[in-house]
Amino acid sequence: MVDDSSQRRRRIALVAAALFAVGTFGFWIWLLFVYDAGLLVDELADKTFPTEAEQVCSQAEARISLLPPAQTADDPLERADVIDQANESLTIMLAQLGPLAPTEPPEAAEAVQEWLDDWATHLKDRTDYAAALRSDPEARFTETTKGSKQISRAIDSFAEVNRMASCSTPGDVG
Numbered sequence: 001m002v003d004d005s006s007q008r009r010r011r012i013a014l015v016a017a018a019l020f021a022v023g024t025f026g027f028w029i030w031l032l033f034v035y036d037a038g039l040l041v042d043e044l045a046d047k048t049f050p051t052e053a054e055q056v057c058s059q060a061e062a063r064i065s066l067l068p069p070a071q072t073a074d075d076p077l078e079r080a081d082v083i084d085q086a087n088e089s090l091t092i093m094l095a096q097l098g099p100l101a102p103t104e105p106p107e108a109a110e111a112v113q114e115w116l117d118d119w120a121t122h123l124k125d126r127t128d129y130a131a132a133l134r135s136d137p138e139a140r141f142t143e144t145t146k147g148s149k150q151i152s153r154a155i156d157s158f159a160e161v162n163r164m165a166s167c168s169t170p171g172d173v174g
Contacts, residue, residue: 042111042157042158042161042162043161043162044102044108044111044112044162045108046102046108047162048102049100049101049102049108049112049162050162050163050164052100053097053100053162053164053167054163054164054165054166054167056093056096056097056100057093057097057159057164057166057167058166059093060089060090060092060093060166061166061170063089064086064089064090064170064172067082067085067086067172068082069082069172070082070083070086070172070173071172071173075137076133076134076136076137076139077133077134079130079133080130080131080133080134081130082172083126083129083130083133083172083173084127084130086126086170086172087123087126087127087130090119090123090126090170091123094116094119094120094123097116097119098116101113101116111158115154115155115158115159118146118151118154118155118158119155121144121151122143122144122151122152122155122169124144125141125142125143125144125151126141126173129141129142129173141173152169155167155168155169156168156169
C-alpha cells in the first residue's frame with residue numbers, strides 16, 4: 001500500500017511538472033508570436049504628425065543649442081535674456097506645430113491638442129521665470145503641475161512615446 005501511494009504521488013508530481021512546462025512554453029510562444037500589445041498610451045497610430053513635428057522641433061532644438069546654457073550666465077539678467085531667446089524659438093516651434101495637428105480621429109486630435117496646450121503652459125512658465133529673474137535675482141523656476149508631476153513630464157512622455165525626441169522640453173533653464 002505504501003509503495004502504491006508514493007508512486008501515485010510521483011506520477012501526479014510528474015504530470016503537474018509536465019503541465020507547468022508545457023503551459024510556460026505555450027505562454028512564451030503566444031507572447032512572442034501571437035500577442036499584439038497594440039499602441040502605448042498616448043501613442044498615435046498615424047505617424048504623420050510625429051514625423052512632421054520631429055522636423056519642426058529639431059529646428060527649434062538646433063537654434064536653442066546655439067545659445068549658451070542659461071545656468072552658465074554671469075548674472076540673472078543675462079540668464080533671463082538667454083531664456084527669452086530660447087523661448088522665441090519655442091514660440092515659433094509651437095506656431096508651426098499647430099497647423100500640423102491632426103483633426104481626425106478625434107482621440108488623436110484631442111491628444112495632440114492637449115500636448116500643445118501643455119507646451120503653451122510650459123512656455124508661459126519659462127516666460128514668467130525670465131520676467132521674475134529681472135526683478136528678483138533669487139527667483140526659482142517652477143513648473144505648473146499636471147496631476148502630481150511637473151508638466152514637462154507629460155510633454156516629454158508624449159514626445160517619447162511618439163518618437164519625437166526633439167519635441168521634449170529642452171531642460172536649458174535648470
